[in-house]
Amino acid sequence: MLPPLTHEEILRYSRHLLIPEIGLKGQQKLKASSVLVIGTGGLGSPVALYLAAAGVGRIGIVDYDVVDASNLQRQIIHGTSTLGQRKVESARRRMLDLNPDIEVIAYDEPFTSENAMRIAADYDVIVDGTDNFPTRYLSNDVAVFLGKPNVYASIFRFDGQVSVFYAREGPCYRCLFPAPPPPGLVPSCAEGGVLGVLPGVIGSLQATEALKLLLGIGEPLIGRLLLYNALDMSFEFVELKKNPNCRVCGPNADIKTLIDYEEFCGVPGHDREEGSAGSGWDITPAELAERLQTNGILLLDVREPHELEISRLPGALNIPLGQLAARLSELDSAREMVVFCKAGTRSARALELLVSAGFRKVKNLKGGINAWAREVDPSLPIY
């Protein structure tokens, strides 16, 4: 039995009720349905807003972060008035403002192997709007084990990918990507940046797919991967098939329960700003400031040249991380060196590369030039 709509709801959803593919029955289906949105960031913002507006009866949102000023260039569910607040609370408030007739359940916690099955079990559809490889593999495996569709999308700079992974009817994420890329090859949004409107486009496509699945209409993106590029304004599709060797959904699957995804991917399950090279290899901004007073430390800036226009440390040598391996001969391994980038992630990778090339007197500026701006030189902007 589908739940009836009140007169207020009929008026609110009038533009849906006019479409024969939805109609009263479809709108009642949406009211009876539920979606779990993992992440309330760039992708999660339009997904959660549009699903709320569309009248999906119960929407779960998972995030453990707080709203930061650097989010607002794209995370339109949050606002200047909610800076510093828990993201799930900020999102929940905005969703209920848009549509008070729905239920929003906020999970103010990271999505992990410990809680994922319990959280996701209650929902019809999962929408993957996470920002890192471990959580993507986790979302996929949870969806496979629970037999639910996983509306997938990911973004980078001007590029987006969208698909619906539903192992009962087609391939899963692991059929396409059996293993993650080596750590550091693919920059995250926090490192590489993202066009603000890109998650708006891609997240709206995810919301579309979620609604189609709930309504049972149209051709879902099962078995197809959409590749979008904003600069070319191109939408290309490739065919995806089930991988007979898939370790979670293939006939000989050997992964039957959730695993340690951080270990599997070799990276942490978040796209946090601050990078560290590990104890013993890091130097804090305060320590560096002190050391710079006395001796001739070489400062090596591994950011891209266009970032130098935002902030720079005087006297630093700039070799972008991608060129470092080919330009080691420009560096003197006998000299003490401190490597830095924006927030410490790329420089930690540069340090690994330097150490493996035989450099020993090298340290990583913990938190990067942003931490330096925060703790030592407030005249520099933080970006």
Place this chain on the structure above:
Amino acid sequence: MPRIKIPTPLRYYTDQQAEVTVQAGTVAEAMQALVAQYPALKPHLYNGDGQLRPFVNLFLNRKNIRDLQGLETPLAEEDELMLIPSIAGGC
């Protein structure tokens, strides 16, 4: 000659070229020609044993080469090989 479409995250290693034309009769030859032309790409696409890394997905005319003849899939003059990267961003 067959063309290889390079995804944005890897263009850093192809002098920002979005498309690279190669002389090749098979997918394997095309990939070898690609990394010969842009050696900086090699460590990202191949592992230490000279095998293509498992996260590297190649699509020939929209079909995964895994569902064709894998690296031995023959290439015709007009073929377009697409390299599809794994990206994780959602923020």
